[in-house]
Amino acid sequence: MEKALEITSLKKTYKGxxxxxxxxxxxxxxGDFFALLGPNGAGKSTTIGVITSLVNKTAGQVKVFGHxxxxxxxxxxxxxxxxxxxxxxxxxESLTKILVNQAGYYGVERSLAHKRAEKYLKQLDLWDKKDxxxxxxxxxxxxxxxxxRALMHEPKVLILDxxxxxxxxxxxxxxxxxxxxxxxxxxxxxxxxxxxxxxxxLCRNIAIIDSGVIVENTDMKSLLAKLDVETFxxxxxxxxxxxxxxxxxxxxxxxxxxxxxxKKSQRINDVFMQLSEQQIDVQxxxxxxxxxxxxxxxxxxxxxxxxxxxx
Amino acid sequence: MSSARNMIALKSILxxxxxxxxxxxxxxxxxxxxxxxxxxxxxxxxxGARIGTMDGFDYMSFIVPGLIMMSxxxxxxSNVASSFFSAKWxxxxxxxxxxxxxxxxxxxxxxxxxxxRGILVGCxxxxxxxxxxxxxxxxxxxxxxxxxxxxxxxxxxxxINAIFAGSFDDISIIPTFVLTPLTYLGGVFYSISLLPExxxxxxxxxxxVYMVNAFRYGFIGVSDVDLTVAFAVLxxxxxxxxxxxxxxxxxxIGLRS
Numbered sequence: 001m002e003k004a005l006e007i008t009s010l011k012k013t014y015k016g017x018x019x020x021x022x023x024x025x026x027x028x029x030x031g032d033f034f035a036l037l038g039p040n041g042a043g044k045s046t047t048i049g050v051i052t053s054l055v056n057k058t059a060g061q062v063k064v065f066g067h068x069x070x071x072x073x074x075x076x077x078x079x080x081x082x083x084x085x086x087x088x089x090x091x092x093e094s095l096t097k098i099l100v101n102q103a104g105y106y107g108v109e110r111s112l113a114h115k116r117a118e119k120y121l122k123q124l125d126l127w128d129k130k131d132x133x134x135x136x137x138x139x140x141x142x143x144x145x146x147x148x149r150a151l152m153h154e155p156k157v158l159i160l161d162x163x164x165x166x167x168x169x170x171x172x173x174x175x176x177x178x179x180x181x182x183x184x185x186x187x188x189x190x191x192x193x194x195x196x197x198x199x200x201x202l203c204r205n206i207a208i209i210d211s212g213v214i215v216e217n218t219d220m221k222s223l224l225a226k227l228d229v230e231t232f233x234x235x236x237x238x239x240x241x242x243x244x245x246x247x248x249x250x251x252x253x254x255x256x257x258x259x260x261x262x263k264k265s266q267r268i269n270d271v272f273m274q275l276s277e278q279q280i281d282v283q284x285x286x287x288x289x290x291x292x293x294x295x296x297x298x299x300x301x302x303x304x305x306x307x308x309x310x311x
Numbered sequence: 312m313s314s315a316r317n318m319i320a321l322k323s324i325l326x327x328x329x330x331x332x333x334x335x336x337x338x339x340x341x342x343x344x345x346x347x348x349x350x351x352x353x354x355x356x357x358x359g360a361r362i363g364t365m366d367g368f369d370y371m372s373f374i375v376p377g378l379i380m381m382s383x384x385x386x387x388x389s390n391v392a393s394s395f396f397s398a399k400w401x402x403x404x405x406x407x408x409x410x411x412x413x414x415x416x417x418x419x420x421x422x423x424x425x426x427x428r429g430i431l432v433g434c435x436x437x438x439x440x441x442x443x444x445x446x447x448x449x450x451x452x453x454x455x456x457x458x459x460x461x462x463x464x465x466x467x468x469x470x471i472n473a474i475f476a477g478s479f480d481d482i483s484i485i486p487t488f489v490l491t492p493l494t495y496l497g498g499v500f501y502s503i504s505l506l507p508e509x510x511x512x513x514x515x516x517x518x519x520v521y522m523v524n525a526f527r528y529g530f531i532g533v534s535d536v537d538l539t540v541a542f543a544v545l546x547x548x549x550x551x552x553x554x555x556x557x558x559x560x561x562x563x564i565g566l567r568s
Contacts (some may be wrong), residue, residue: 104323105410107316
C-alpha cells in the first residue's frame, strides 16, 4: 500500500540552538488513522510544521504520497489538509468567505467552493452561522470551522494538531464520529492529541515522541499489549468486611472501595471468586486510569527513550 | 500547480484583499478623501490664490496631480503593510503558506490589492478635485502608466515593511519617518526648479520627485525631470523591491520558523 507520509532522519534546530527534532523516522500508510502522541514540547507541532512547510527543517526528508517536499513542495501540499492547534483564520471574515478563499488557494473554482462550503458547514453544524464573522463563534465552533476549512480542497491526508482541545465531551464525540466517517471514505488521518483516550478510541497506529525522538511506533493493539498490569477500582457493598485477596496486589481505599492490580498472567475472575467466598458483594468496577496513559507515562518518563533509541 | 490554478489562487487573494478594504471603507476610503479635500481648500483655494502661478499654471492646477499621487502612494503602501501584517499577527497568512500557492502569486495578490486601493483612492481624490478646478489631460497614457507603476512600487514597499514588522508600531514607522517627508519634499507643492541648484540635486535623489513629476506631466505637460529617467527609476524600484519581497517570502523571513 502507498505511504501517505514518509519521514526520514528529520531534524530541526531552532535559532538559539534548541533541537526540537533529533532525527525522527515515521511512516504512515494510506488510509490509516494515525496518532502522534507526546508531552508538551516533545516535537509534535514541529513535525507537523515541517510537513506542512510552516517550519523549515534542518535536515532529513519528508515525502507526502511519494512527493518530496524539497523537490515537489506544491504537489505535496495539495494532498494535505491541516487543522492547526491555534485558531489561525481571519476573525473578522465570515465563515463562508474563509472557506471559499481557502479553496481558491488550492485552485478550486469559486462556484464549486461555495457548494463545498455549504456541504461542510452543514455537516459540521455551522450552516446557520455562515455569514457571521468568525470571532463570534464559540471555541468548539471555531475548531469545527478549521476542520471544514481543511477539507475544502478534498485532501488525501488530514493532519489535526490537538483538534479537540478545549472541546466539551459531547462535541468531542461528535467530532470523533465525523473523523471516523472521513477515514472510512479513504482519507488518511494523522492527529496529535493530549487526550490519550482519543488516540485509543480512534487510531489504528501510533507513534510516541518525546524530546524530539520517536520512542515508540507501532499499532495500537501491540502497544496496549505491552501493558503488563492493569488496575481496577472495585466498589463494594456498604458495611462489607475488610477483604483479603491472596495472590493479588491490592489497596483498601476506604470502607467500600479497593484497588486491585491484575497482571496479564492473572484473571480478574479469581478476585471475584475470593470476594464472593468472603460474602463480599461487588457493586461496580472500573479501570483506574486510561491504559494508554499508563503506558505513555512509562514510555516518556525517566528517560526510557534513551535506551529505546540506543543513545 | 497549473497556470489556471495559479490564476484562481491569485483571484482569491485579490478578492480577499479588495473585500477587506471595502468592508472597512470608513477607515480606508473616507479619511484620504477628507484629508485631500482639506489640502484643496487650504493650499489650493485659500493660500493658492495668493501664490499666483507655478511653472505657468495656477497653483491649484499645479498641485492637484501631486496630491492625487500622494494619496495613491500612501494608500497603496498602508493597505499592504496593514493587511499583510494583520495576516501575520492573526496567523491567517498560514492559510496561504500551507496551500500550493507559488510565492509570486502571494506577492502579486497583495500588491494587486494595494494597487486597487491606491488607484481607487486616487480616482476619488480626482473626482473631488473637480469641485475645485478644471482638470486637463495632456497625455492619458503617461497618467495611467505612472499611477500603475507608482502604486505597484509602494505596495511592494508596504509588503516588505509588513514582512519585517514585529508589531503594529513597526508598520507606521516607515510611513511616518520616511514616506511622509519624502512625499512632502517630492515636489507635490512646489517645482524643484525653485530650489537652489544644490537642493535641486539633492531632490533628484528622492524617487518620489520622479513619480510626481511624471504624473504631473500627464496632466499639465510640464515636468522637472526627464520622463524616460522617471520611468527608468520606477522600473528599477519595481524590479528591486519585487526581487527582495520574493527572496524574503521564499526564505520565510518573519513567516516560517
